[in-house]
Amino acid sequence: MAESVAAILVAAGRGERAGHSTEGPKQYRTIGGRAVLAHTLALFRSHPRIETIVLVIHADDHALCERALGKEAARVHLVTGGAERQISVRRGLEFLRASDRPPGIVLIHDAVRPFADHATVDRVIAAAIAHGGAIPAVPIADTIKRATSDLSIAETVPRSGLYGAQTPQGFRFAAIVGAHEAAAGSGRSDFTDDASIAEWAGARVVLVEGAAGNVKLTTREDIAAADERLANEKLKEKLPVIDVRTGNGYDVHRLVPGDHVTLCGIKIAHDQRLDGHSDADVGLHALTDALLATCGAGDIGDHFPPSDPQWKGAASHIFVEEAVRIVAAKGGRIMNADISLICEAPKIAPHREAMRQAIATMTGLSLDRVSVKATTNETIGFVGRREGIAAIATASVVYGEGK
Incomplete structure (x- = not known):
């Protein structure tokens, strides 16, 4: 006892x-x-x-x-x-x-x-x-x-x-x-x-x-x-509990014969195209996943399954804008978006500012909170052989400000 x-x-x-x-x-x-x-x-x-x-x-x-x-x-x-x-x-x-x-x-x-x-x-x-x-x-x-x-x-x-x-x-x-x-x-x-x-x-x-x-x-x-x-x-x-979260996203699509690629919302003339159910914009697909990750909302395939015919050939800004809406509904405010494109071609530098502006419009961010970078794969692997393009995205979102 x-x-x-x-x-x-x-x-x-x-x-x-x-x-x-x-x-x-x-x-x-x-x-x-x-x-x-x-x-x-x-x-x-x-x-x-x-x-x-x-x-x-x-x-x-x-x-x-x-x-x-x-x-x-x-x-x-x-x-x-x-x-x-x-x-x-x-x-x-x-x-x-x-x-x-x-x-x-x-x-x-x-x-x-x-x-x-x-x-x-x-x-x-x-x-x-x-x-x-x-x-x-x-x-x-x-x-x-x-x-x-x-x-x-x-x-x-x-x-x-x-x-x-x-x-x-x-x-x-x-x-x-x-x-x-x-x-x-x-x-x-x-x-x-x-x-x-x-x-x-x-x-x-x-x-x-x-x-x-x-x-x-x-x-x-x-x-x-x-x-x-x-x-x-x-x-x-x-005081509200400020909860800053970081999400990561990765996407890759193979290249097939064509006349252009769409990357980060910008159409770029090229002798190949990205193959996919939508416009196959790897940059925006990776960004969509990064945003969804900050609030545990699954991934792009959960919201826009490739088996659904309504997304055939869809512009990927639709996916980003839906992710932005989901984040906002859960009380989040996007702080920044950073995308790295990994490809041997086309050249990204001439289109970088247009890409940043397109992403800023989709997310509501100021231009100084959007980053787009590019690197080659030094001719190594499927990217190096120009068989595909990959993208890595990171997004930071703050939650809890309105509590």
């Missing part, structure tokens, strides 16, 4: 370093449209392992708490805290011990850490079950200095092995209750967190990976930064 888990949220402090506010102490200040406390409670309320939540508040803050949490205030157990954090935590523990079913594991969390996440909570619970106590922590990155009373540097402290402690801190319930009672009995009230009480009592506490964003809101600047962070997250949610 899985260990039962409860959480104590400590919210009885006065938060003097955050300055005065008409909203009350810092746990009731508004960030992202809700009180800090409401954000913190939402995290623990939504965690599937946490069965019971005790919220420890100041005796003067019941009205503030109800206003900050609304209906959620009735879904947690409110306990009145004391003058020191250590007293507040002990009262939360005493409430749980007096309940019908005390938990196996208890998490103790600063209510002014609204950015803890489920993954961190999971790591703490697992390690607390395995070792008896666990806290999330992050390695100290800054160089640490120890100062004298006049703020002169006394020494530089090696930061190897130093970590910044975070919450929630998790413990086996009976062990942390015993540690708190022993500390109270000895008159100790100078512990800075629950892990230090457990350590003092001889319990083992291990570190698990914390989260850089799991910050404690201490000053007015911290609260302003948290509000900005949430505002930016909301803005990102509202």
Whole structure:
């Protein structure tokens, strides 16, 4: 059977370093449209392992708490805290011990850490079950200095092995209750967190990976930064997801005796022609496939099967224009089209600009977003033997702009 888990949220402090506010102490200040406390409670309320939540508040803050949490205030157990954090935590523990079913594991969390996440909570619970106590922590990155009373540097402290402690801190319930009672009995009230009480009592506490964003809101600047962070997250949610996709197309048709070829929409006099059901314009066929590929719409054969007599001798700009329509219907905007023609003859350079203009007209692109290139196959293979002409096309399309 899985260990039962409860959480104590400590919210009885006065938060003097955050300055005065008409909203009350810092746990009731508004960030992202809700009180800090409401954000913190939402995290623990939504965690599937946490069965019971005790919220420890100041005796003067019941009205503030109800206003900050609304209906959620009735879904947690409110306990009145004391003058020191250590007293507040002990009262939360005493409430749980007096309940019908005390938990196996208890998490103790600063209510002014609204950015803890489920993954961190999971790591703490697992390690607390395995070792008896666990806290999330992050390695100290800054160089640490120890100062004298006049703020002169006394020494530089090696930061190897130093970590910044975070919450929630998790413990086996009976062990942390015993540690708190022993500390109270000895008159100790100078512990800075629950892990230090457990350590003092001889319990083992291990570190698990914390989260850089799991910050404690201490000053007015911290609260302003948290509000900005949430505002930016909301803005990102509202912004459309821009999805840029690239499609490729390839086509080849054999050459047979004739008097012209049609490439990229331009008729070019030649002593051969391209053989195909339509006008066999390899450039536009490749472009059609490239466009369709950006939205998973199959290929040219799916939309214009050679078995259908209506496409006999059809001009291939029809295929490109249909692909453009399909892309637009799926919310896409074509960004560019690039076609490489591979042939020994005819010469493409004299017709390149007319080809680019024809493609720009079909796709709605400006001319600087259309590229047509040509290369020979150095007399190698079927292209080199003038048995056929091949084309490779690439198209980029952006989707999601209208969402």
